[in-house]
Each structure stands twice: as C-alpha cells, then as structure tokens.
Amino acid sequence: MALRVVGLLIRQEVSALARKPSTRMFSSSVRAMSNVLANSPNADFNKKIMDRYSRLKTDPNTIQATYVWIDGTGENLRTKTKILNKKPESPAEVPRWSYDGSSTYQALGGNSDTTLVPRAIYKDPTKFGENDIIVMCDTYKPDGNPCDTNHRCQMQKTMDKISNQEPWFGIEQEYTFLDFDARPLGWPAHGFPGPQGPYYCGVGADRVIARDIVETHGIACIYAGIDFAGTNAEVMPAQWEYQVGPSLGMKCADDIWISRYLLWRIAEDFGVIVTFDPKPMEGPWNGAGAHTNFSTRAMREDGGMKAIEAAIEKLSTKQEHHIRCYDPHGGKDNERRLVGRLETSSIKKFSWGVADRGVSVRIPRGVADAGKGYLEDRRPSSNCDPYAVCNAILETCCL
Numbered sequence: 001m002a003l004r005v006v007g008l009l010i011r012q013e014v015s016a017l018a019r020k021p022s023t024r025m026f027s028s029s030v031r032a033m034s035n036v037l038a039n040s041p042n043a044d045f046n047k048k049i050m051d052r053y054s055r056l057k058t059d060p061n062t063i064q065a066t067y068v069w070i071d072g073t074g075e076n077l078r079t080k081t082k083i084l085n086k087k088p089e090s091p092a093e094v095p096r097w098s099y100d101g102s103s104t105y106q107a108l109g110g111n112s113d114t115t116l117v118p119r120a121i122y123k124d125p126t127k128f129g130e131n132d133i134i135v136m137c138d139t140y141k142p143d144g145n146p147c148d149t150n151h152r153c154q155m156q157k158t159m160d161k162i163s164n165q166e167p168w169f170g171i172e173q174e175y176t177f178l179d180f181d182a183r184p185l186g187w188p189a190h191g192f193p194g195p196q197g198p199y200y201c202g203v204g205a206d207r208v209i210a211r212d213i214v215e216t217h218g219i220a221c222i223y224a225g226i227d228f229a230g231t232n233a234e235v236m237p238a239q240w241e242y243q244v245g246p247s248l249g250m251k252c253a254d255d256i257w258i259s260r261y262l263l264w265r266i267a268e269d270f271g272v273i274v275t276f277d278p279k280p281m282e283g284p285w286n287g288a289g290a291h292t293n294f295s296t297r298a299m300r301e302d303g304g305m306k307a308i309e310a311a312i313e314k315l316s317t318k319q320e321h322h323i324r325c326y327d328p329h330g331g332k333d334n335e336r337r338l339v340g341r342l343e344t345s346s347i348k349k350f351s352w353g354v355a356d357r358g359v360s361v362r363i364p365r366g367v368a369d370a371g372k373g374y375l376e377d378r379r380p381s382s383n384c385d386p387y388a389v390c391n392a393i394l395e396t397c398c399l
C-alpha cells in the first residue's frame with residue numbers, strides 16, 4: 001500500500017517538475033506510474049492482519065529456526081523452518097537437517113537427500129519470537145562431498161590455513177528493485193527515466209525509489225547481528241547499495257548472504273522484486289557490483305603499502321581465474337558489466353590505480369596517503385558468491 005502512495009506522490013512531483021526535464025526522474029508516461037505493483041500478488045495483502053498474531057505470547061523456549069542455503073544456481077537462496085525446543089548457543093548446537101536436492105538443481109530424484117550443516121546463527125527480525133533465529137547453512141551431497149555450489153566449504157579450508165594473517169573483508173552490495181513487468185521499480189512501462197546524474201545518493205520523491213524497503217532492511221540487518229555498515233542510493237534509479245564489514249574471516253561472506261536473504265524477504269512483504277543481476281538494464285545505465293575491500297594485518301600496520309602492492313602484483317597474474325570466480329556463471333555475467341565504461345574496468349585486462357574507479361583494483365586516496373590500509377577489488381559482480389570471491393582473494397594473496 002505504501003508504495004502505491006509513493007507512486008501517487010511521484011505523479012504529483014512529476015507534473016510539478018514538468019518544466020525541468022533535465023533533472024526529473026520520469027521523462028514520460030506519467031500515467032504508467034499508477035500501475036506500480038499492479039501485478040504483484042504480495043503487494044495487495046493487508047499487512048495489518050498479521051499484527052494480531054504478533055501479539056500472541058509464545059514460550060521463549062519454542063524457537064523457530066529458519067535454515068537458509070544456496071541452491072544449485074549458486075545465486076539464489078532457499079529456506080525452510082524448523083521448531084527447536086532449546087535456544088542454541090552456537091551453530092554446532094543447531095541440528096543438521098536435509099532437503100530434497102532434486103528440487104533445488106542439486107541432486108537427481110533417485111538419491112536426493114541433501115544435508116544442511118548449520119554454520120552461522122542470526123537473530124530473525126521477520127519472526128515474532130524473541131529467540132527466533134536464522135541459520136546460514138552449507139550443503140552436502142548424499143556421498144558426503146560438498147555440493148557444487150558450496151564454496152563456503154573451500155573458503156573455510158583456506159581460512160584455516162592462513163587465519164594468522166587476520167584477513168578482513170568489507171563488501172559493497174549493489175542491487176536493483178524491479179516491478180512485476182521486470183522493469184526497474186518506478187520506471188515508466190514505455191520509456192525511460194531522465195539520464196543518470198541526480199539519483200546517486202539522491203533525496204526526494206523524483207530521485208529515489210522505495211526507500212521504505214531500504215530503511216526497513218537496514219534496521220533488520222542490524223537487529224540480526226550483521227556487521228551492517230551503511231547504505232546509499234545508486235547511480236541508476238531504483239538501484240541501491242549497502243555495505244557490510246569490515247569483518248574478520250568468514251563473517252563478511254556469511255553476513256552478505258543473510259543480508260541478501262533479508263532483503264528478498266522484506267521486499268517480498270512489500271510485493272517488490274529484488275535482482276542482484278549485474279546489468280539489469282542495457283544501455284547507458286550503470287551495472288551493479290559487489291566491490292570487495294580486503295586487508296591483512298600486515299596491510300593495516302604501518303608501512304602496509306608494501307603488502308598491499310605485493311597483493312596487487314599477485315592479483316595481476318591471475319585475471320582470468322578471478323573473473324571465473326567473480327560471478328556464478330564463470331565470468332559470463334560480468335561480460336555484460338565490465339565494459340571499461342560506466343565506472344568499470346575491462347574484463348580482459350587487469351589494471352590498478354589510486355582513487356581511480358575505472359580499474360580492476362583501486363587503492364583509495366586515504367590509504368595511499370596513510371601508506372597502509374586495504375585494497376578494493378572492483379571486479380566481483382553483484383550476484384557473486386562472496387565465499388568464492390573471498391576464497392579466490394585469499395588463495396592468491398595469502399597462501
């Protein structure tokens with residue numbers, strides 16, 4: 001309902017701004033705006049009905065545990081809920097579970113019991129019980145081997161070898177809201193918004209779309225225990241970013257997956273689609289990435305620039321391998337995004353520089369001035385598996 005109101009406001013805003021075509025968001029088809037979420041089944045439910053049940057007092061020892069795992073696409077999540085009778089203090093205390101891997105592109109029908117192993121626990125902001133939790137799991141085939149899309153398992157093995165180097169990761173997760181016509185939310189059905197320029201970090205009904213969802217998601221992530229670090233509107237209208245970390249070891253990648261789960265889950269309540277596709281709109285519209293900031297203890301200490309440059313040197317020799325690891329289709333998704341324009345580098349050539357957003361790896365100005373800190377790998381796609389990305393960086397720079 002809220003979005004319908006936003007749609008109406010935008011209509012008024014658009015007519016009020018009709019004399020300033022270069023800065024207004026919607027250049028045509030004001031009428032189309034009244035159709036925002038017209039075909040979204042979840043948008044029509046009266047959310048107040050659930051409030052009645054949220055006030056029911058449940059036994060705090062009866063816990064809803066929502067298990068979350070990566071399916072066979074390597075980019076989508078699945079989830080199901082189990083009732084526990086004791087609050088677990090660690091992932092090891094959460095029971096293992098299984099699911100039908102033949103329905104998630106992970107197994108054949110004849111032998112499809114796929115195992116969920118709990119790895120990280122979060123508070124659940126979408127449930128009513130004070131002890132309800134979300135459980136990030138990785139997945140194993142009937143023969144005990146990790147599923148093909150279980151990159152967490154490999155990253156954990158690498159981490160165990162180099163944990164004395166204390167790697168930190170911070171990821172900038174970009175994404176786009178879509179309506180049910182698969183167009184970015186709030187875009188006219190026929191035609192385009194005004195060109196990029198006013199939307200990045202924008203404010204105002206003619207510049208940003210669906211802040212309601214963004215703010216709800218931020219609060220939910222903080223409540224859950226994610227190292228949520230901030231958020232901003234992005235260059236393309238209906239595109240946003242949030243940041244997670246810096247966090248030690250596995251936590252940033254775990255947090256990114258659960259933050260994606262919460263974003264999908266909350267946007268579901270609003271009836272809005274979230275896509276992590278790295279290039280949702282062809283043409284002069286920015287794509288979406290997952291810029292990955294990385295440091296080791298040696299990089300963060302005085303004189304750390306030497307360690308940063310050594311890591312960049314190693315990264316420069318493995319461009320093809322990293323591109324293969326940086327999206328779920330072995331580099332195919334990033335082919336559409338890393339075109340050497342629109343704040344991206346070329347997918348074919350490794351490059352680096354200080355404060356340059358058109359390179360593969362950037363050293364931020366503040367880091368160059370301090371002579372220590374971190375590097376930013378700008379190549380990972382917005383739909384990357386952060387376990388695969390972090391593992392590739394660790395293997396190249398730390399092993």
Ligand SMILES: [Mg+2]
Binds near residue numbers: 172174234241
């Ligand atoms: Mg960004």
